[in-house]
Amino acid sequence: MNDNLRAISITLVAETKQVNRFSLTQWRIAELALGEQGPVVLQLQLSMTERAAYRFNLTATTPRLFVRAGFSSQTPKPDAITASQDVAAGWMDGEQQVLEAPMPMALQVWIESYLARHGEAPMEMRKKKRKGAGRAKDTPTKEQPQ
Template identity: 40%
Template sequence: MQETTKPFSPQRWLHLELQAIDSQVGRWQSRRFEIAALHPAEPHAAGALPLTLFRDERGDYRFNLSSGAPRLFVTGSIAPSSAGGGFVADGLTLSQTVAAAYMDGERQVLSCPIPEALQAWVEAFIGRHGELLEARRKGKQGRGRAQDQLGVDSAEPVSGGAVKAAGGQLMGDVGDTSHE
């Protein structure tokens, strides 16, 4: 019996159509870019970018897909004015965390809604590799919680006048003047 399904590929190639929008605020001219259209492309076609899914970003993909408006993020930079001043896209991601890291590096990030076909592809990827649930550490419950927030170690006995100093040493009672 012959297998009729293609192997799952964690990569798709896309071609972006960008639109420059010029505006003027006071005497300052400004140009921003938007994604006008998104098309499937052949690998290594002129202007095509790969969208690659990574297993360790599955939690980010699920968060994005379950939001009210899932987004595709395009990373890039503005070319110098001598080169036409256009947006040069160099990467695609579905992870808001990755997109935010690019923005922290002072790179430009554009976004557009994810087409339904790509949403289905991402769902299949998550279904194939399983959900990645981030284990978040629970806060302390019950007794000692308020003391821990104030900086008193729960392992040390608490006496009425003892407070923990910033250096981690116990200071004497408030009325004790023997340390002077």
């Protein structure tokens, strides 16, 4: 059996919310379970490059799993799952809708053992700089008369 791959079953439900005179349909994960018994089955694959993100997630009060579910304006069609907030943030930057759910304890233990086997990744403390951010501009300034 592959030590970095698990099948996860996901069941989604739609909830209608009333906002003033408008109704809005919001989707959420109703059930998330190990195995291949649900209507949607995705493969959760752990990656060596995401070890620091897994550790960060596991130290949260409630560790979460994130499900990519297609473009934001459409009916969700789950097609990927991750335990990394960094990966989920990348999906959201691409205007994908991301649903989240509490991580089952069995998966927390599995990820812990993965980290124990493969070692902890060093925590990346600095964020990537935007191009040109934090650099002085090379434009001459005129002194103001006093």
